[in-house]
Amino acid sequence: MLQEGHQVSVLDEDAEALALLEKNQDQAWEDLGGQFTVGTALEIDALLEAGIERADAFVAATDGDNTNLVIAQIAKRRFNVPTVVVRVLDPARAEWYSQQGLSTVCPTAVAIDMLQDAVRAEVKG
Amino acid sequence: MYIVVVGAGKVGWNLARELIGKGNEVTVIESDASRFAMVEEELEHAVHYGDGSELWVLERAGVARADMVIAVTGDDEDNILICQVAREKYGVERVIARCNNPRNLQHFELLGIKPAVSATDLILRLIEHEVPRYGFLHLLDLPQERLEIIEIEVAEGSPAAGALVKDLGLPDGSLAIAILRHGTGFVPLADSVIEAGDEVLIVLDTGLETKITERFQPPAEAA
Numbered sequence: 161m162l163q164e165g166h167q168v169s170v171l172d173e174d175a176e177a178l179a180l181l182e183k184n185q186d187q188a189w190e191d192l193g194g195q196f197t198v199g200t201a202l203e204i205d206a207l208l209e210a211g212i213e214r215a216d217a218f219v220a221a222t223d224g225d226n227t228n229l230v231i232a233q234i235a236k237r238r239f240n241v242p243t244v245v246v247r248v249l250d251p252a253r254a255e256w257y258s259q260q261g262l263s264t265v266c267p268t269a270v271a272i273d274m275l276q277d278a279v280r281a282e283v284k285g
Numbered sequence: 286m287y288i289v290v291v292g293a294g295k296v297g298w299n300l301a302r303e304l305i306g307k308g309n310e311v312t313v314i315e316s317d318a319s320r321f322a323m324v325e326e327e328l329e330h331a332v333h334y335g336d337g338s339e340l341w342v343l344e345r346a347g348v349a350r351a352d353m354v355i356a357v358t359g360d361d362e363d364n365i366l367i368c369q370v371a372r373e374k375y376g377v378e379r380v381i382a383r384c385n386n387p388r389n390l391q392h393f394e395l396l397g398i399k400p401a402v403s404a405t406d407l408i409l410r411l412i413e414h415e416v417p418r419y420g421f422l423h424l425l426d427l428p429q430e431r432l433e434i435i436e437i438e439v440a441e442g443s444p445a446a447g448a449l450v451k452d453l454g455l456p457d458g459s460l461a462i463a464i465l466r467h468g469t470g471f472v473p474l475a476d477s478v479i480e481a482g483d484e485v486l487i488v489l490d491t492g493l494e495t496k497i498t499e500r501f502q503p504p505a506e507a508a
Binding site for chain 2: 202203204224225226227229230231233234237238250252253256260
């Protein structure tokens with residue numbers, strides 16, 4: 161997203177996560193124009209520091225479904241972020257919350273589809 | 286009542302035991318295998334193994350026919366979601382959530398999960414009860430309705446001591462609803478006499494505390 165010219169702010173509880181962002185990059189993340197904040201997602205102060213109030217889009221993609229679903233609703237209802245996308249591994253909850261109006265992405269469901277397609281292609285071939 | 290308790294930690298386990306003892310039907314859900322095994326020895330079929338924030342686990346526990354769901358895991362986001370799903374997907378009318386970190390209470394409120402019970406807040410409140418800062422105890426707070434009920438002791442030499450209820454001079458927006466005296470209580474009439482040593486229960490609009498307490502304390506110069 162940063163390379164496409166958007167302003168991107170990353171919030172992670174692990175300060176080391178910055179190293180991942182900079183892997184295979186010539187420049188430091190912040191020199192590239194990115195922002196990085198250390199903190200946990202449920203901390204309002206951390207969200208504010210990461211600039212949630214002026215965000216056009218918010219992506220909740222921590223490794224916890226429940227955390228993502230709560231934080232996404234906070235982004236939407238409290239901070240009125242126009243676009244909110246949530247990663248939910250559990251297909252059942254991804255489906256129900258998308259019916260409730262959250263834009264959910266379920267990597268499990270995507271992987272199942274891809275695996276099925278791969279199997280069908282093999283069988284046909 | 287049929288009650289689903291999510292989380293069989295210290296809170297959940299003891300809660301389940303008490304609720305069963307009072308004649309309720311209870312299912313406890315615990316996601317940690319060794320904890321589950323331990324609790325199962327006592328509660329047997331009343332405890333289920335699984336992640337209580339997953340829909341099928343809740344469904345297996347019969348969430349749809351539950352009269353109440355109580356989420357007392359150690360994770361606030363789990364407790365929020367469990368209660369949200371129980372109420373909004375399965376139509377459970379009453380939910381209670383445990384709030385582990387009082388700073389997260391705002392998230393419970395935002396998502397309409399109430400009541401949220403925070404042990405830290407309760408202890409802070411108990412401290413206030415035990416060591417009242419302003420000479421009164423908060424018995425009940427209804428923050429949304431901006432009402433509270435306090436209990437206040439009538440000090441010797443205060444304006445209230447020896448006064449009739451109608452002459453108490455309580456501000457508008459407050460009302461004396463009960464008097465506790467010598468271990469019994471009664472609902473006062475306008476001409477009931479208030480005695481020093483009585484404890485008076487007052488319902489009031491939030492914010493009137495100081496105006497009320499001054500009626501029950503001796504005048505500053507006499508103190």
